[in-house]
Amino acid sequence: MTETTCIRAADWIIAWDEHKEAHTYLRGGDVAWTGDRLRQVGGRFDGLVDTEVDGSRLLVMPGLIDMHCHPTQTPIFRNFVEEWGNPRLFFSGRQAFRRNFIQDDRALAASARYALAEMAASGITTIFDLSHAYPGWLDILEESGLRVWVAPMFRSARWYAETGQQTLYDWADDGGAAAFSEAQMVMDAAEVHESGLFSAVVAPAQIDTCTEALLHDSIALAEETGRPLFTHGAQSYPEFHCMAQRHNMSPIEFMAEIGFLGEKTIIGHAVFTDEHPWILWPRNHDLKLLAETGSSIAHCPTVFIRDGTVLHHIGAYMDAGVNVTLGTDTHPQNMLEEIRVAELLARASSGPKHSSSTTRLFNAATINAAKLLGRDDLGRLAPGAKADLVTFNMDHPQMHPVRDPLRTIVHQAAERAIESVYVDGRSILSGGQPTRIDWQVAGRELTRQQARLAAEAGNIEEIVPLSLEMGQPRGA
Numbered sequence: 001m002t003e004t005t006c007i008r009a010a011d012w013i014i015a016w017d018e019h020k021e022a023h024t025y026l027r028g029g030d031v032a033w034t035g036d037r038l039r040q041v042g043g044r045f046d047g048l049v050d051t052e053v054d055g056s057r058l059l060v061m062p063g064l065i066d067m068h069c070h071p072t073q074t075p076i077f078r079n080f081v082e083e084w085g086n087p088r089l090f091f092s093g094r095q096a097f098r099r100n101f102i103q104d105d106r107a108l109a110a111s112a113r114y115a116l117a118e119m120a121a122s123g124i125t126t127i128f129d130l131s132h133a134y135p136g137w138l139d140i141l142e143e144s145g146l147r148v149w150v151a152p153m154f155r156s157a158r159w160y161a162e163t164g165q166q167t168l169y170d171w172a173d174d175g176g177a178a179a180f181s182e183a184q185m186v187m188d189a190a191e192v193h194e195s196g197l198f199s200a201v202v203a204p205a206q207i208d209t210c211t212e213a214l215l216h217d218s219i220a221l222a223e224e225t226g227r228p229l230f231t232h233g234a235q236s237y238p239e240f241h242c243m244a245q246r247h248n249m250s251p252i253e254f255m256a257e258i259g260f261l262g263e264k265t266i267i268g269h270a271v272f273t274d275e276h277p278w279i280l281w282p283r284n285h286d287l288k289l290l291a292e293t294g295s296s297i298a299h300c301p302t303v304f305i306r307d308g309t310v311l312h313h314i315g316a317y318m319d320a321g322v323n324v325t326l327g328t329d330t331h332p333q334n335m336l337e338e339i340r341v342a343e344l345l346a347r348a349s350s351g352p353k354h355s356s357s358t359t360r361l362f363n364a365a366t367i368n369a370a371k372l373l374g375r376d377d378l379g380r381l382a383p384g385a386k387a388d389l390v391t392f393n394m395d396h397p398q399m400h401p402v403r404d405p406l407r408t409i410v411h412q413a414a415e416r417a418i419e420s421v422y423v424d425g426r427s428i429l430s431g432g433q434p435t436r437i438d439w440q441v442a443g444r445e446l447t448r449q450q451a452r453l454a455a456e457a458g459n460i461e462e463i464v465p466l467s468l469e470m471g472q473p474r475g476a
């Protein structure tokens, strides 16, 4: 029997208006779903109900879509990467840390389990999980209850830096063929997984670490399977110049040239386009190339600003017609905070031209992502859409005063007022706590695994000292 749930007389609803093609506010209406599909959004639901939820103090909004996250890495790197990088290489690489802090399968799993609970706790219902394949990956994803585009990354080369002045490339003898085969097995397994919550992404890891042949194979696989095509690209100043030296093209021009761009393509970051004021480049058409090909970008402002880099004018991307989505490339893995940071940074870096807004960036976190995924049943609350939704406690002190709750959520309350999260109509978070993964247990395991790897690394305390020295106890 398929169950019907109804949030009765929700105080506020962020509902999709298909005629206006916009999110809109509704007051005092029902949100009902049967199984995994919404049946009623606003107004009165008169059908039979198995579970009724009092909505009088709730806001109901669509679940957020995180188009760029690395669950196996992000939480376990915490405390090591916030302030430490190579200042002679734009704080990038963190080579000494990465070379010493080596993750094994237990550490990857501990990081991922924690990350997935954290994302559920901030109202995320769909993620692009960019990881290198590891044992038990799909089991952990299933445990989380999230909707996942599984993106096993593969590449032809790894980065390294000997002098600290230059990023160097260690190319694999097979050009990345073995990694590509392994990734294809994970993609195939994800698509037939019994949870029905997984899809696959073809994800050559970075535009500068893949041979042109591997990129062509990736494009061909994406076309043949209809899967989205992802890569990190135009993501750093050194990478821009590396691509310019190799090809006499900007990274975006190179992608256009080889046929990488298109309606199913999403570029992680695209910060260093020829629009960026740090780039001295004789042409200015990268945004046009992205827009004309219908390509998307995943904008993740926090990870960049941490290293002193900023995408200067996200509004210009949106004005040019580029499909902008958002992601949580680093911690905190919190899309609501990422929306706020994106908006504030846009104003700080492009001033009166910024042309961003809470509405535009909320769209980026919902319907723009759904557009790239080719899914008109995600990122919105409308009859027939997936029951992927988030409720907020309107009586939480951080939600007052109540005039414009989306602004309150983005600019004040963030995840603190989240009450529950549902994916496919099933609860993954209740009373603010993830229901499928025990987040506290996952947190303790994360600390254990990080401490173990740090001890194995030996010199990690010298590479990244604590922010405060350990002190001495003092008596009266």
Ligand SMILES: [Zn+2]
Pocket: 068, 070, 130, 232, 268, 329
């Ligand atoms: Zn990334």
